[in-house]
Amino acid sequence: MGLLSLGTPLSWPETKALADHVREHGITQFLHTWDRWAGRKGEPLLWGDEIEYIVVSLLDEKKRASLSLRQSEILEELKNVVGDLCDEQPEKSMVIPTFHPEYGMYMLESTPGCPIGPHLKDLVSVEANMRFRRKLARSHLRPNEVPMTITSFPRLGVTDKPFTDPECMSVADSPASQSLFVGKGVTNPHARFPTLTGNIRSRRGSKVAINVPIYKDTNTPSPFVDPSIPYDRQLWPGDSEAKNGAAKPDHIYMDAMAFGMGCCCLQITFQAFNVNEARRMYDALVPVAPIMLALTACSPAFRGYLADVDARWNVIAGSVDDRTEEERGLKPLQHDKYRIPKSRYDSVDCYIANDSRNKAKFNDIECPINDDVFQRLRAYGIDEALAKHIAHLFIRDPLVIFSERVDQDDEDSMDHFENIQSTNWQTIRFKPPPPNSSIAWRVEFRSMEVQLTDFENAAFSVFIVLLTRAILSFNLNFYMPISQVRDTQTTSPCSHVDNLLSRLMRICNELRNEMPRVNRSSTSEDGRSTSPNGFRTSSDSTENNSSVPHSASTASFNLDSDSKCPSPMSSHFEADDETEEMSLDELINGKGEFPGLLGVVNAYVNSLNVDVSTKCDIRKYLNLIKERAAGKLVTPATWIRNFIISHPEYRHDSVVSEVINYDLLKAIDEMWVLI
Ligand code: ADP
Numbered sequence: 001m002g003l004l005s006l007g008t009p010l011s012w013p014e015t016k017a018l019a020d021h022v023r024e025h026g027i028t029q030f031l032h033t034w035d036r037w038a039g040r041k042g043e044p045l046l047w048g049d050e051i052e053y054i055v056v057s058l059l060d061e062k063k064r065a066s067l068s069l070r071q072s073e074i075l076e077e078l079k080n081v082v083g084d085l086c087d088e089q090p091e092k093s094m095v096i097p098t099f100h101p102e103y104g105m106y107m108l109e110s111t112p113g114c115p116i117g118p119h120l121k122d123l124v125s126v127e128a129n130m131r132f133r134r135k136l137a138r139s140h141l142r143p144n145e146v147p148m149t150i151t152s153f154p155r156l157g158v159t160d161k162p163f164t165d166p167e168c169m170s171v172a173d174s175p176a177s178q179s180l181f182v183g184k185g186v187t188n189p190h191a192r193f194p195t196l197t198g199n200i201r202s203r204r205g206s207k208v209a210i211n212v213p214i215y216k217d218t219n220t221p222s223p224f225v226d227p228s229i230p231y232d233r234q235l236w237p238g239d240s241e242a243k244n245g246a247a248k249p250d251h252i253y254m255d256a257m258a259f260g261m262g263c264c265c266l267q268i269t270f271q272a273f274n275v276n277e278a279r280r281m282y283d284a285l286v287p288v289a290p291i292m293l294a295l296t297a298c299s300p301a302f303r304g305y306l307a308d309v310d311a312r313w314n315v316i317a318g319s320v321d322d323r324t325e326e327e328r329g330l331k332p333l334q335h336d337k338y339r340i341p342k343s344r345y346d347s348v349d350c351y352i353a354n355d356s357r358n359k360a361k362f363n364d365i366e367c368p369i370n371d372d373v374f375q376r377l378r379a380y381g382i383d384e385a386l387a388k389h390i391a392h393l394f395i396r397d398p399l400v401i402f403s404e405r406v407d408q409d410d411e412d413s414m415d416h417f418e419n420i421q422s423t424n425w426q427t428i429r430f431k432p433p434p435p436n437s438s439i440a441w442r443v444e445f446r447s448m449e450v451q452l453t454d455f456e457n458a459a460f461s462v463f464i465v466l467l468t469r470a471i472l473s474f475n476l477n478f479y480m481p482i483s484q485v486r487d488t489q490t491t492s493p494c495s496h497v498d499n500l501l502s503r504l505m506r507i508c509n510e511l512r513n514e515m516p517r518v519n520r521s522s523t524s525e526d527g528r529s530t531s532p533n534g535f536r537t538s539s540d541s542t543e544n545n546s547s548v549p550h551s552a553s554t555a556s557f558n559l560d561s562d563s564k565c566p567s568p569m570s571s572h573f574e575a576d577d578e579t580e581e582m583s584l585d586e587l588i589n590g591k592g593e594f595p596g597l598l599g600v601v602n603a604y605v606n607s608l609n610v611d612v613s614t615k616c617d618i619r620k621y622l623n624l625i626k627e628r629a630a631g632k633l634v635t636p637a638t639w640i641r642n643f644i645i646s647h648p649e650y651r652h653d654s655v656v657s658e659v660i661n662y663d664l665l666k667a668i669d670e671m672w673v674l675i
């Protein structure tokens, strides 16, 4: 979560009444930023990760692992510690990490403290930074508390036993969510979070309803009708929803924002050379997002049951789905303006680059836009692709408005813009520069699940950053029909048991054709000239903007400008739009002439003149990606699932009991002794 504005939150009817005000001023604020940054370029690659943790309290005598609800105290303590460290070592203050609040009262978020630089040695320093952050957090917790990087807590919301520390089993106390399963104690009490929760429910007109298919084991009843749901509770108006069909048979039913926003992820943000580079990068990463979700899958259990999915995606999308029945297409439009196919939390709906390779046919899904916003942006001179992107974000209502923040200086604030932007939770986010700051245009990669160890978290961060460098150097794009990206995003989390190898994914031939072949020869195949840093630029570089940014922004990675082994681009053969299904292994490790995403990254790394030790570090990380895609190393989701299924107490009924959960989290904690 970004900055928490302070103040008095308005009720839902008051918020709704100010929606047009927020949207209008949000666009004014964006246009001021646009003007301020017009023509600016030359920003260096700076990047950073965000890691989210669940603080687990291990109660050995009870054999219980609970969620420790102490975020506020822990953050206060860490703030003092970080302050002390800065005083003691002012020269090192730049690398002292920061910790941030998150939705769950049992969560923490950490970032490196200052963005990481562009050199390969900076890249490999991220693991040490991540380990330092974890150590810092852990050493300021109680002896029985552990910050764990697990995506979903398997027993959040069970009704048979307490799952929090302190035990706040009472669920009668959450007017915001009206959940049958989680009380208000699990949500950060800062006004933003309960208000988000309550306003999503009010706007939607009912509680959110998340149904994840249950993993059917030999002793799981069929149909599975969850006996743990208090169907007949009568405390809140929403209580009858489960009984009246919101809870589907053969599914794990969840009814609150906490089930999704209480999951942990790994996000990477990087700064682009200029706005056009940010837009190209955004587009290139859109099809990569579902692939990385599948590779990092880490959440096979929800609300005390094993699920038939491996990742959080559909849970989190459902957990903030504020669309009304009209918007969801269940009733004809009468009070609302748009039919909206997706939740606010979902895959990207349109490509945004101002690039002739971004063809209309790839933007093949329904993408409603706010027409007033679109016309206004176009009239101001914003091109169609970007205007459409923003006009699409601006079909949404603001969810939280603080009365003190209604009137703002639009030249000096991006608050109204960010209000809409930061509640459009898509797989990739295009981040405009904040006001009064040197931070420039950035792109955020948001689909990955957090990994159990920092080695893995570092490996995936390094891979994504290197992939962006390779994309820029080779001028790649992976355009494919965005409907296929959407379909892969919603199905890729469902990859349990048969392991990831067998997951077939679609990818368009253009990907295949535009990737460089892995070829160490310095002679190009067709004799076209190479760019100043030794890389060939795309043969049909049809972008509207200069290709100079590529070399400029990657030059810093290129430690020796006389790089000896540039990787020539393959020639472009006739691309058609036939799609080809590939396994994760093929997508990452290649197939025939198609080098795979890792092949592209390898070609890039090989082209750099880097010292052996740094190269070895990078190889270690890339090897994890390679082996996991090949199915030789399992995902954390598979590891967790196998642990549960082979536990002596497991009854093959899909239930993750208190003892199994305790042993699982204990085993994850003990892993740290070994690594
Ligand atoms: P949010 O929650 O809004 O996504 P955070 O502030 O939690 O954002 O995290 C942003 C990440 O971006 C951090 O890792 C931070 O180090 C990194 N970062 C900060 N400044 C820059 C910059 N100029 N360019 C790229 N990344 C940056």
Ligand code: MG
Pocket: 001, 050, 052, 102, 109
């Ligand atoms: Mg976060």
Ligand code: MG
Pocket: 001, 002, 050, 100, 109
């Ligand atoms: Mg953050």
Ligand code: MG
Pocket: 001, 002
């Ligand atoms: Mg955020």
Ligand code: MG
Pocket: 001, 052, 102, 103, 261, 262, 263, 264, 265
């Ligand atoms: Mg989160």
Ligand code: MG
Pocket: 001, 050, 267, 444
């Ligand atoms: Mg983020």
